[in-house]
Amino acid sequence: MTQQPQPIAVARAVAENGDEPNPYLMGVFAAVQDELTAEDLEVVGEIPADLNGVFLRNGPNRRFEAPGRYHMFDGDGMIHAMHFENGRARYRNRYVRTAAYHQESAAGEALWTGVMENPKGNPFGNGHGLGIKDSANTDVTYHRGKVLATWYLCGTPYAIDPLSLETLGAENFLGTLNGDMMAHPKVDEATGELLWFDYGPDGPPYMRYGIVGPEGAVTHVTDIDLPGPRLPHDMAITPNHTILMDLPLIQDQRARAAGKYRISFERSLPARFGVLPRYGAGDTIRWFDAQPCYIYHVINSWEDGDEIVLDVCRVKNPQHQATYTSKIAQMLAYLRLNAHIYRYRFNLRTGRTSEGPLDDDNIEFPSVDSRVMGRPHRYSYNMHLATAETLLFDGLVRFDSATGEKQEHRFGPGRWGSEAPFAPRDGSTGETDGYLVSFVNDERAGRAEVAIFDAADVTAGPVGRVLLPRRVPIGFHATWVRADQLRAAGGAR
Numbered sequence: 164m165t166q167q168p169q170p171i172a173v174a175r176a177v178a179e180n181g182d183e184p185n186p187y188l189m190g191v192f193a194a195v196q197d198e199l200t201a202e203d204l205e206v207v208g209e210i211p212a213d214l215n216g217v218f219l220r221n222g223p224n225r226r227f228e229a230p231g232r233y234h235m236f237d238g239d240g241m242i243h244a245m246h247f248e249n250g251r252a253r254y255r256n257r258y259v260r261t262a263a264y265h266q267e268s269a270a271g272e273a274l275w276t277g278v279m280e281n282p283k284g285n286p287f288g289n290g291h292g293l294g295i296k297d298s299a300n301t302d303v304t305y306h307r308g309k310v311l312a313t314w315y316l317c318g319t320p321y322a323i324d325p326l327s328l329e330t331l332g333a334e335n336f337l338g339t340l341n342g343d344m345m346a347h348p349k350v351d352e353a354t355g356e357l358l359w360f361d362y363g364p365d366g367p368p369y370m371r372y373g374i375v376g377p378e379g380a381v382t383h384v385t386d387i388d389l390p391g392p393r394l395p396h397d398m399a400i401t402p403n404h405t406i407l408m409d410l411p412l413i414q415d416q417r418a419r420a421a422g423k424y425r426i427s428f429e430r431s432l433p434a435r436f437g438v439l440p441r442y443g444a445g446d447t448i449r450w451f452d453a454q455p456c457y458i459y460h461v462i463n464s465w466e467d468g469d470e471i472v473l474d475v476c477r478v479k480n481p482q483h484q485a486t487y488t489s490k491i492a493q494m495l496a497y498l499r500l501n502a503h504i505y506r507y508r509f510n511l512r513t514g515r516t517s518e519g520p521l522d523d524d525n526i527e528f529p530s531v532d533s534r535v536m537g538r539p540h541r542y543s544y545n546m547h548l549a550t551a552e553t554l555l556f557d558g559l560v561r562f563d564s565a566t567g568e569k570q571e572h573r574f575g576p577g578r579w580g581s582e583a584p585f586a587p588r589d590g591s592t593g594e595t596d597g598y599l600v601s602f603v604n605d606e607r608a609g610r611a612e613v614a615i616f617d618a619a620d621v622t623a624g625p626v627g628r629v630l631l632p633r634r635v636p637i638g639f640h641a642t643w644v645r646a647d648q649l650r651a652a653g654g655a656r
Contacts, residue, residue, distance in 0.1 A: 173636070179483045182325065185493045186553050187235045187498075187540055191604045192637050194224045194238065201254045201632055208627035211598065212250045212613065213588040215646035217325050218600045219244045220581050221312055222638015223300045223481070224258070226313075226627045229273035231280035234494050235554070240300035240312055240321075240327050240591045243602060243635050245613045248646070252613070255632060259321050260330035262287075278316075279494060289318045290343040291363025294390045301346040302640040306357045307379055307570070308652030316358065317361050319345040320356065325644050339381035342371065347397045347460070347640075351537055356382075358400050358441075360407060364392035364414045372407060385445040387610040392416065394426060399464035399473055399536040400441070406464055406473055406509075407448070407612065409435040412457045412481055428481050430455050438471055438509055451509045451516045457481035462504065462529040465539045469512040474543070474564065477505035477520075492617035495552050500525045504545070504562060521567065526560050528582040532594045541565050544583055544618070547573070555637065556580045559601065561621045570621040574614075577606045581635075584643040585618060594620045598626075600643065602635045 186192065223238020240259035245252055258264060266286060267274050275285045275296035282294030289297050297318030298449040304311045310323040311334060313544040320340075334340070348359035356379030362370045369389040376382035392414040412430035427546040433452040442446060445584040478501060504522040509515075518528060526545040547558035558573040559580060574580050583601035591597045599616040611634050614625040 174635050177632070185233050185491060186495075188225070188233055188458075191555075191634070192553070193634075194226070195241075195256070195634060196208075196226070198257050198280070199254070202251075204252055204254060204632075205630040206252070206627060207630065208615075208625060210247060210250050210252055210615065210627050210629065211588065213590070214247045214586060214598050215249070215589055216226075216586060216649065217244055217246045217644045218584070218586065218613065219303045219310060219323075219325065220602055220635075220638055220641035221259075221300060221303045222581075222636060223298065224636055224638075226258070226264075227267060227273035229276055231493065232334075232491060234278045235498060236298075236300070236315060237275075237277035237296065237534070238298065238300055240298050240314075241636075241638075241640070242303060242310075242312065244325075244328055245600070246326060253416060254613075254629075255328055256635075257328035257330075257421040259323065261297060261299050261319070261321060263296045263298065266419065272472070278433075285496060286404045289316065289363070290361075291317065291365050293363060294475055301644045302641065303356075304348055304350060305354070305642055305644045305648065306350050306375070307377075308350075310644070311344075313344060313346045313348065317345050317347040317363060320344045320348075325649065332508065336375050337380040337467075340373075340375075341384075345395070345398075349398060349400045349401075349536060350533070351400060353402070353536055353537075358398070360387070360395070360398055362389075362393065362395060364416065368445070369393065370395070370404065370407065371443065383442050385443070387412065387439075387445045387448060396459050397461045399461045401433075401464055401465065401471060403441055404471060404535055405439045405441055406461075407437040408456050408458060409437065409440065409450070411455050428455075428457065434458075436473065436507065436509060436631055439512065446544070449511070449514070451507075451514070453507060453516050453518050459500070459502070460527060460529055462543045463531050463536065463540045464541075465537060467508075467539075469510055471509040471511065472539075473503055473507040473509070474521070475507070476502040476529055476545070478502045498554050499552060500527050500548055500554065500655055501525055502548075503528065504529075506564075521564060521565070522562060522569070524560065524569070527564075530582065530584045530641075532585045532587065532597075533544060533643070534587070535594065540594060542618075544585055544599055545650065546580060547571070549579070556582075557620055558597065559583055559616065561611055561618070568644050571623050572616065572624055579604050579606070580614070581638060582638075583616070584641050586643040587645060589646070599602070602641075603628075604634060609634060
């Protein structure tokens, strides 16, 4: 059984005495302020010689104390990376130098409040006028030689060098991006395209969908009409279609008018999935109704005859209670996920939706082999959610969508992992022909490591552990950039 980290238990005990410390500022969540480069790292086991590339993970890392309650989404983006080359490893971490980062650096203090506070007085927000700080702390996506750091409420994508982690600047795609980009754009490696959407609460049409072509410029943009402001978090692609979502998690406009950020889950509304030809105009989208739910993360999607198949991690109840005793209770409730692998089929001939669970375990932050994105996959690699008040991953789960079989590894008491992308070995020929890599924090030792798993046998545990001289705070999403991608981009060092 997984042990709950002591700092969180202490936080609960203090809260019961009338004071509310924030668990997302303590223990394995606490920020690290310095930026390091570390080589000649201690290795337990071995680093496979055919594991070559760079593993990057984004996440929140607060720099300055700000007024009001801290939310995990508020922390400044920091990327932690491990570069593997010829059996050796090098660690590096750097802040994402956003516009807000530079402005607060010049001031020497926080200039923005957090998402749970009134944004009035914040210097600026995103393109939709949402006055919350864009910290680019959510995802990292590789495209055309750069890694894009993105933000969960839509913001400016920031281009990062995948090896030095230098922030190259706001990415405007050769001057063609007008507006923001959501947290999880999708790359089709077969075409070199990057697909994205943008949304906001300011008014109709509430969503835009676009494509960045293989040459690096936006080649298609269209409006998507929604009935009101929504909070879509992810999307899916196939070779010929894009799947967008209109889910019944809604921004409260009355609260926004009062200077507050509040969302509600409207159970009377269906979940809707829009299937659009990749280069289609917004008015050609076809909407498919399904049972109400929320979806943070897509696993994958593909075409199967007349049907579009969509695998996701589905959240049945994204709002755990209607009222909260305090702001900290509200934050803890929204960040505590309860999600299961779930499959939708949208029949383009009949207009019918079929849906149902593939598994009942509580797993999230999925990934597949990036080479099969938008094409049929068999295996996904997922994080098992701990039974805790905070967002913690206590294990790694390989799920076989053909048989329902799972391979699992638990990190152990007081050890918490991070999203584990698939890292193909040199010359890899399949979805399990490679490795999984994950930052694992050991709160007893007060340090982190990168654990390397053979994707063909997750249950066997790590084949190698690269020990770091420091903690890596719990964060969000990760990616793997292959050595051949680095070479093609002129990124070899």
